[in-house]
Amino acid sequence: MRSDELVGQVRAFLAEHAPATTERLEFLRARFDAGLAWVNFPQGLGGMDLPRDLQPVVDGELAAAGAPDVPLPRVGIGLGMAAPTMLRHGTVAQLRRWLRPLWTEEEVWCQLFSEPGAGSDLASVSTRAVREADGDWVVDGQKVWTSTAHEAQWAVLLARSDPSAPKHEGLTYFACDMSAPGVEVRPLRQITGEAEFNEVFLTGVRIPDAHRIGEVGQGWQVARTTLMNERVALGGDPVPRGDGMIGLVVRKWRARPELRTAAGRDALLRLWVAAEAGRLTAQRLREELAAGQPGPDGSAVKYANSHLNQEISGFELELLGDEALRYDDWTMRRPSRRDWRERTSGYRYLRARANSIEGGTSEILCNVIAERVLGLPREVAG
Amino acid sequence: MRSDELVGQVRAFLAEHAPATTERLEFLRARFDAGLAWVNFPQGLGGMDLPRDLQPVVDGELAAAGAPDVPLPRVGIGLGMAAPTMLRHGTVAQLRRWLRPLWTEEEVWCQLFSEPGAGSDLASVSTRAVREADGDWVVDGQKVWTSTAHEAQWAVLLARSDPSAPKHEGLTYFACDMSAPGVEVRPLRQITGEAEFNEVFLTGVRIPDAHRIGEVGQGWQVARTTLMNERVALGGDPVPRGDGMIGLVVRKWRARPELRTAAGRDALLRLWVAAEAGRLTAQRLREELAAGQPGPDGSAVKYANSHLNQEISGFELELLGDEALRYDDWTMRRPSRRDWRERTSGYRYLRARANSIEGGTSEILCNVIAERVLGLPREVAG
């Protein structure tokens, strides 16, 4: 389909569903049903089997017409990780059940992967899934580092279904209803003071076999799809130049001459160069993907971004001096949204420490790059 | 012995051997015989069994009286590595034969350890030492990365005497006469253009068993003594503040205002801080050693110094700009002495690249620190 034809379809849709007079949820459901949610998804599942790079055409037209946004951050795990995973490994029935409410935000998803004893070595999860006589499953275990678990209706869950199999072969992947009996979510307070993440305790949680995604024992392969998408999602979409963490610091530099020093200027420009190089790299990666030449996965972008965020936020504190010694709020609370721009420099610095841990530590990403991209010999047997 | 008593001894020695009227070699031999060469060595072997930190007392008195120097760099391998090794593992007959001419520079020593296939993994040397019926040895193999081999009378040599033993147990350590038939020294040209190092080919070289240092099969233990002393030697003695590579660059900065930039000043000061921190660390290490509290070995100082030299010399080129694009001499030649101060900035930069390779790569030093100092688990089985 040509881009002008697609514009025609969007306009036709808008003619039938005027944003001004259509209730938000109704509009989003209709948009999904019209295949305009993610045009690269299959027909009937919110898309039209079109190339992914046509999505901006749709988004642009809709935005221009004042259509409601889909606030991406909140649905990040669903949209960025659960959806591509189930698209690849799920049944048509599962896709029909889960995709639309996921996309419209009616149902938030979270991820039950990491455990206290299984962080970087994720394949060693010990949460047990035992199959009952009726074919359904009963799950017991503890998960950690789980964002949005407290507001999620569904979770993607990795559990050990066969403890006697080699560790990568004894895992099965499920969708877990977070309202099921036995699911307990406890906030996990972080160094920022807030509780963005959670511990989730699973005690005798029943999961119907219909909620299993992929084959029994194939959980690791399914989880890898989720992880690769997680890294792409955390690597982030390219932002315009001057946006993001570096933009914030540059604006402070411009606005406050009293903070400037000669050495500070060079340090800031080093960071600007690194940020811009990272931004262009992400843009180039997206171009390659759009052209059907998938380069190495998002690991590189994610790796570079986390360290950049850490360096920029660390620099911001030393630039601000006095002011940086003050924090805004240590109260233990749920972040209503992650707007780091409105918090203190100290919050940005502390929150950025997690960037090189969440979604695969930098150490794991370096292993992935070294082994899968550069073809260096594997060292880890596990 | 108190320091003033020692001063008395030195003065008595000087009264008998007036520097002005005594021939250099005669003076040095007499100094050795008087136990004033290295006071911490045993009586009769150039020393008096005194603490090492009394040596500066002797050196100071002698220098004040105009006594001849022992130019350390040229005899570095002998003095810094061969001597402590034979002191610990050699026989009295060996010590009596080798120490005095080593110390007086009548006999230069070199080190035949590394091979093309055994660099970081030194214990895998494949040069063979086969024992003859008469108890002597015949050695065949190839050694590389050998400084001063072309002017050396003696070499310390690590060779495999038992190929069937585990690799650390099949080695034996020898002193090899470099004038023996079958020893061929070929210059090995380096990236600086000059040939500071050599390849040494050993073809049917006969070594008397009396020149074996340590037991048969104990070569690895003996070699470790040499290596530890090498790292101390390469780590270098503390220099006065403002000396060394950093001093040279600071003097250029002061002398040439046209080179200065604000960012360059901060970069230079970072290097100055690193150099001074390294200098104080070496001084502290020496104090601990003198107080009989040997801290971790010289690996840390050697590691830090090599990277510092590389950074400073790299900075020097960018500071000089135009001038740094010119080199002084690419001619293949033997360096008469290693006076890096008189060469171009490019020479210093290139030569410094070897600092993190020679005497144990930085990677090996990090392993040594991690395992022997920090007690982290060994990874390398070799």
Added chain:
Amino acid sequence: MISLRYSDVEDELRASVRRVLADRAPWQAVLARVESSDPYDTGLWQTLAADVGCAGLAVPQDRGGAGGSYREAAVVAEELGRAVAPVPHLGAAMATAALLSGQDCGLLAKAAAGEVLAVLALPLSTRPGAGLPGTVTADGERLTGAVGGVADALPADLLLVPANGGLWAVSREAADVSEVISLDMTRPLADVTLAGARATRVADAAPAVAAALLAGTVLLASEQLGIAEWCLDATLAYVKRRQQFGRPVGSFQAVKHRLAQLWVAVTQARATARYAAGCLAEGDPDTAVAAALAQAHCGPVAVQAAEQCVQLHGAIGFTWEHPAHLYLKRAKADAIALGTAAHHRDVLGDLLTIDR
């Protein structure tokens, strides 16, 4: 030549202080306290200051002190950094240094004995050499004005306030001291406001403040060393214990090399901190260089150690219930306190005539 080793006396002092801190300020206690209404452990400070004698280490015996030296005070600072102990040692030491520079009016002896906690009313971020702040003015013996972001003012009995060229002692009760939500919860700052507060002049401001800032930068370097040491030790212990992929995390070479490099940096930090303390103790002419060097080196090393500590602990190091964050916040705040490393490099450039 300044000795860079720890003497036997210093080793014994370290052992005493470490014992007290292990008993009274384990990290769980520190974490619980920083969120309480009483963030400073005044009881612990009383023990250290009066019983162990830490408050008067740098004060000569004839002026009421313990007759130790800044070398010993630096050992104490190192241990207090190692424990991120919530005690006002930095503020107290800086005030003592200020009083030492002036004519003794009895106050010094009381401060040295730990009877009175005096604290210099300057922002913690004050850069040595940057000139006195002019935010408080004296009208006769009455002070009016404000000083923001003062460390250790919350538990103080007495504030030493620079105004009109003098250093003035003001009773804590005569000032409005309000707690600031601070990045470093183990050393919360306070904003001090004076509205015609009655004050007594105790010294000339310029030399007193200069002496206080010099002592502060030197002791802060040892505190930073202590932070780095704890972070390295805690990380080593963790990576030796923590298993992933069927082996200890500390057996992975990339982890080993980073920790080896951190150890080298900490070893260097120790040498620079010792040198600064030795110079200050002996009144060496190199003290200004030594202090700036120690700050330029130790500040970044403490931050690096704390950041690696969080990173190598993985997810657990990012949680509130693990002590790593207390050290991270202290390290980062200390990197700003009394001037950043960049500022101290700039100072060094001037001292060394590395011209602009």
Added chain:
Amino acid sequence: MISLRYSDVEDELRASVRRVLADRAPWQAVLARVESSDPYDTGLWQTLAADVGCAGLAVPQDRGGAGGSYREAAVVAEELGRAVAPVPHLGAAMATAALLSGQDCGLLAKAAAGEVLAVLALPLSTRPGAGLPGTVTADGERLTGAVGGVADALPADLLLVPANGGLWAVSREAADVSEVISLDMTRPLADVTLAGARATRVADAAPAVAAALLAGTVLLASEQLGIAEWCLDATLAYVKRRQQFGRPVGSFQAVKHRLAQLWVAVTQARATARYAAGCLAEGDPDTAVAAALAQAHCGPVAVQAAEQCVQLHGAIGFTWEHPAHLYLKRAKADAIALGTAAHHRDVLGDLLTIDR
């Protein structure tokens, strides 16, 4: 939006150039040549410039060029960097850019066709924006003076010399061109002396030099990318093959992580170099920023890659008979050529109004 990918045409051009270089300039040949009396491979340059058409890529067809663009010229620069080929492409490209900015006097067409090698007589270390050197003066059509450290002047037919506001063409024979012992032996510099040399004015100096420096910085970034790519590839091949401790050196995690980080840096260098080439090709208003960014990023990456290449090859990488040093010297010289990364950051600060 500027595309950051390589087009099919560019991929084909790369393949042709790489084939020629593999055949004519393997590293053994380069090493042998740099010590010969004829350090430039003029035959190879003839093939590339005239037969493959590299000299005229950035010149429109109506002015005698191949009608390609700077995107393609950048691909060629990348391949030439990858081979550290001893050909005068940088000097030629800068001269062509200078001539493009002026009124064509026939010379541009000849340069574009590879018939005449013209080279801009400026020190290789010239910093863009630093103003024209005043070391040569014109008296009528006679030039007198000297320019030191000029790249690619040795094999040139014609020198383009800025003097008295003009850009003047001087025949190589009319100038004294003496070879300099150069850090980068694959691009030896020369000192040019003019003693009343006959000259023809071909353009105004200021716009011609500015255009040449801009094109030079952009193409240099791609050359640096090529250097970094070769160093990474060669190191990867070596550590996969080299065994120590009974396993490939490339299986040690510390080595793996460093190479992964280097790969990230090279990947970023590719994006910035492509962006700069794309901007220049399309006359984008962001070209100045893109060029300074590419220099600020690619220069250090090439040096880092070459240094790691030497280090991870161990002793063999420090020997003359291994190609690593050719890349190390080129990378370090390139880091100084046309301004250091620090200079380009400074330029960026001005362009982005990150004020002093």
